[in-house]
Amino acid sequence: MKEGPDIALIGSLIGDPARANMLTALMGGRALTATELATHAGITLQTASSHLAKLEAGGLLTQRKQGRHRYYALSEDEVGLMLESIMGFAASRGLTRHRPGPKDPALRKARVCYNHLAGDYGVRMLDSLVAARQIEITGDDLALTDAGRTRVEALGIDYAALKKSRRPICRTCLDWSERRSHLAGSLGEALLTLFIDKGWAKREQNSRAIRFTDTGEKTFSELFP
Amino acid sequence: MKEGPDIALIGSLIGDPARANMLTALMGGRALTATELATHAGITLQTASSHLAKLEAGGLLTQRKQGRHRYYALSEDEVGLMLESIMGFAASRGLTRHRPGPKDPALRKARVCYNHLAGDYGVRMLDSLVAARQIEITGDDLALTDAGRTRVEALGIDYAALKKSRRPICRTCLDWSERRSHLAGSLGEALLTLFIDKGWAKREQNSRAIRFTDTGEKTFSELFP
DNA sequence: CGGATGCTTCGACTATGATCGAACTATGAA
DNA sequence: TTCATAGTTCGATCATAGTCGAAGCATCCG
Numbered sequence: 001m002k003e004g005p006d007i008a009l010i011g012s013l014i015g016d017p018a019r020a021n022m023l024t025a026l027m028g029g030r031a032l033t034a035t036e037l038a039t040h041a042g043i044t045l046q047t048a049s050s051h052l053a054k055l056e057a058g059g060l061l062t063q064r065k066q067g068r069h070r071y072y073a074l075s076e077d078e079v080g081l082m083l084e085s086i087m088g089f090a091a092s093r094g095l096t097r098h099r100p101g102p103k104d105p106a107l108r109k110a111r112v113c114y115n116h117l118a119g120d121y122g123v124r125m126l127d128s129l130v131a132a133r134q135i136e137i138t139g140d141d142l143a144l145t146d147a148g149r150t151r152v153e154a155l156g157i158d159y160a161a162l163k164k165s166r167r168p169i170c171r172t173c174l175d176w177s178e179r180r181s182h183l184a185g186s187l188g189e190a191l192l193t194l195f196i197d198k199g200w201a202k203r204e205q206n207s208r209a210i211r212f213t214d215t216g217e218k219t220f221s222e223l224f225p
Numbered sequence: 226m227k228e229g230p231d232i233a234l235i236g237s238l239i240g241d242p243a244r245a246n247m248l249t250a251l252m253g254g255r256a257l258t259a260t261e262l263a264t265h266a267g268i269t270l271q272t273a274s275s276h277l278a279k280l281e282a283g284g285l286l287t288q289r290k291q292g293r294h295r296y297y298a299l300s301e302d303e304v305g306l307m308l309e310s311i312m313g314f315a316a317s318r319g320l321t322r323h324r325p326g327p328k329d330p331a332l333r334k335a336r337v338c339y340n341h342l343a344g345d346y347g348v349r350m351l352d353s354l355v356a357a358r359q360i361e362i363t364g365d366d367l368a369l370t371d372a373g374r375t376r377v378e379a380l381g382i383d384y385a386a387l388k389k390s391r392r393p394i395c396r397t398c399l400d401w402s403e404r405r406s407h408l409a410g411s412l413g414e415a416l417l418t419l420f421i422d423k424g425w426a427k428r429e430q431n432s433r434a435i436r437f438t439d440t441g442e443k444t445f446s447e448l449f450p
Numbered sequence: 451c452g453g454a455t456g457c458t459t460c461g462a463c464t465a466t467g468a469t470c471g472a473a474c475t476a477t478g479a480a
Numbered sequence: 481t482t483c484a485t486a487g488t489t490c491g492a493t494c495a496t497a498g499t500c501g502a503a504g505c506a507t508c509c510g
Contacts, residue, residue, distance in 0.1 A: 005315035007249065007308065011239030016468075020233035034487060047469055049488055059318045068477040068486045078314050083232065085310040089303050090230035093284045137362040180366065241498075259457060272499055274458055293456050293507040 013058045014086065018043050019051050023060065023074075023083060028208045029112040031064065031071035077184060080114030081173055110210040112203060113173060116188030117195070117210065121220065125191070126172075126183040128224035135170060135183075142170035144187065152187065155194060155223075162186045195220075238283045239311065243268050244276050248285070248299075248308060253433045254337040256289065256296035302409060305339030306398055335435040337428060338398060341413030342420070342435065346445065350416070351397075351408040353449035360395060360408075367395035369412065377412065380419060380448075387411045420445075 014020055018041040025032060025040040032040075038048035052072055055061040062075040074080055110121040117125060129135040134148030144152070153159050162169050171185035183191070195201040200216030203209075212220060239245055243266040250257060250265040257265075263273035277297055280286040287300040299305055335346040342350060354360040359373030369377070378384050387394050396410035408416070417435075420426040425441030428434075437445060 005312040006245075007239055007311045007315050008242040008245035009240075010311050010315050011236050011245060012241070014232055014236030015234075015240035016237070017233040018468080020231075020236060024232065035485095043468090044470060045487070046471080046489085050468080053488090070487070078317060082310050082314045085307050086232045086235055087230040089307045090232050090235050092303060243498080260455095268498090269500055270457065271459085271501080275498080278458085295457070 009058060010060075010082075013055060013060060014083070016051070017041075018047065019055060022048075022051065022055070022072075026061070026072065026074050027080060027083060027112070027114055028203075029115045030203075031073040033069045033071055037072060074114055077114065077167065077171065081184065084113060084118075084173060107209050110201070110212065111208040112192070112210060113182070113184070113208075115192065116173070116182070116184050117192045118173070118182050119210075121210075121212075122182030123180045125220075125224045126181060129183070142172060142183070142185070144170055152190075155191075157187070157190045157194060162190060234283065235285075235307075238280060238285060239308075241276070242266075243272065244280060247273075247276065247280070247297075251286070251297065251299050252305060252308060252337070252339055253428075254340045255428075256298040258294045258296055262297060299339055302339065302392065302396065306396075306409070309338060309343075309398060332434050335426070335437065336433040337417070337435060338407070338409070338433075340417065341398070341407070341409050342417045343398070343407050344435075346435075346437075347407030350445075350449045351406060354408070367397060367408070367410070369395055377415075380416075382412070382415045382419060387415060 014023065021041040022037045025037060034048055034052055035045060037052065038045050041048060041051070043051075052061065052063070056063055056072075059075060060079050061072050064071045064073070074083075108119055110117060110119045112118065113122070116122070126135070129148065130137060132147070132151075134145055134151050136143045136145050136148075149159055165186055168185045169187045170183065171188070172181040173184035173188075182188070192201075195212075195216065196203065198216075198219075199213065200219055201210050201212045204211055239248065246266040247262045250262060259273055259277055260270060262277065263270050266273060266276070268276075277286065277288070281288055281297075284300055285304050286297050289296045289298070299308075333344055335342060335344045337343065338347070341347070351360070354373065355362060357372070357376075359370055359376050361368045361370050374384055390411055392411045394410050394412045395408065396413070397406040398409035398413075407413075417426075420437075420441065421428065423441075423444075424438065425444055426435050426437045429436055
């Protein structure tokens with residue numbers, strides 16, 4: 001009778017405070033165990049188990065068994081994009097779950113968005129790649145140019161491996177703090193991994209914040225002026 | 226204690242089926258009365274009144290009194306963008322509220338997205354404007370070039386009026402059927418209004434579908450090859 | 451002034467779903 | 481094997497919120 005996709009189901013999944021806390025925690029990009037997620041949400045393990053089953057049934061999460069642990073993560077990039085867009089609106093309405101504290105500036109500067117770099121640094125990186133004509137924009141689609149391919153391979157990223165996967169290599173993701181786009185997709189993920197592997201940046205414990213080391217800062221500015 | 230925006234509140238507002246139906250109806254772009262929205266949602270007027278108050282308090286809707294009617298509409302472009310992104314995910318999971326019927330192809334071809342053109346036609350229009358270098362893309366921001374400004378003024382759009390408002394003139398909006406961007410913002414709105422004023426296209430009653438007339442089809446293809 | 455329409459408020463009912471204790475399964479360690 | 485940890489399932493409780501009938505404002509029309 002009605003036309004269009006069913007947004008109520010998704011909305012109700014996100015609408016429970018406990019589940020919303022879990023999803024926000026998973027926006028940090030790490031896979032977390034049921035117990036860890038229960039702690040984040042402030043509920044018992046039984047309740048968490050029930051919530052996680054619902055989120056998985058709704059397609060928001062995937063689950064990976066490892067020994068006696070179950071690791072949960074956001075199921076696709078698209079879930080992260082959707083959550084980020086809701087966060088964008090919530091933030092614009094001043095609906096924050098916390099008093100803006102000392103952690104806030106760090107989050108705005110650089111943070112994990114599911115699996116790639118967001119915040120001021122994320123936006124600057126994409127801008128720089130576009131300015132250098134290493135990424136090209138048509139419509140909403142991003143494409144790596146030949147120059148771009150040479151560039152990322154020079155950085156040590158296995159372009160062929162990215163190409164093989166069915167996931168888009170480049171993708172835009174709207175930043176809730178900057179209100180502009182940053183780079184998502186498998187390349188976005190590979191770049192963040194690179195920064196961390198090289199020791200230029202570190203993920204903060206229990207937070208989405210990314211802390212750049214001094215040399216990391218310098219290198220980043222050189223790579224993406 | 227927790228960091229980041231409060232997505233649970235927004236989620237719970239969207240999560241109720243009655244409210245979701247109302248929001249989907251308002252994605253049609255028209256402002257609707259409380260009674261009309263109650264019909265769309267399949268509930269009584271009393272219940273609808275309570276839902277509408279909540280949606281307004283949550284910042285999703287605005288209300289305009291006109292005589293003894295109250296017209297409700299989505300409060301900002303950003304709400305439409307957020308809803309469209311949720312629809313995108315829901316559609317990708319195959320969560321539709323209907324059996325794909327005869328109306329479906331019409332919706333995919335051309336429909337209203339809050340206040341601008343979406344679907345195949347919407348995507349084609351943006352692509353064409355970009356190809357003609359009348360709109361320029363940097364990062365995620367769209368900008369009208371000088372050529373673009375001349376172009377829209379030639380079409381009879383009051384560019385100065387658009388410029389005056391605080392709303393962004395150009396803006397991307399992710400299309401749930403095409404999975405690509407189309408043109409939103411005040412220019413997107415002005416263009417759709419133009420098509421309808423000129424009699425090139427008509428809004429279908431009780432649907433988001435847009436039907437182009439024969440001359441409308443032809444003109445559209447000429448304007449945006 | 452009625453009388454009709456559009457919408458809100460109040461109050462009562464009801465159902466859904468979040469929560470947790472207790473019992474159970476599964477994996478790993480000693 | 482026994483014990484400990486991780487997680488699920490079941491059942492009972494409880495609160496929240498969606499629902500509608502009835503009554504109350506507000507606006508327009510004749």
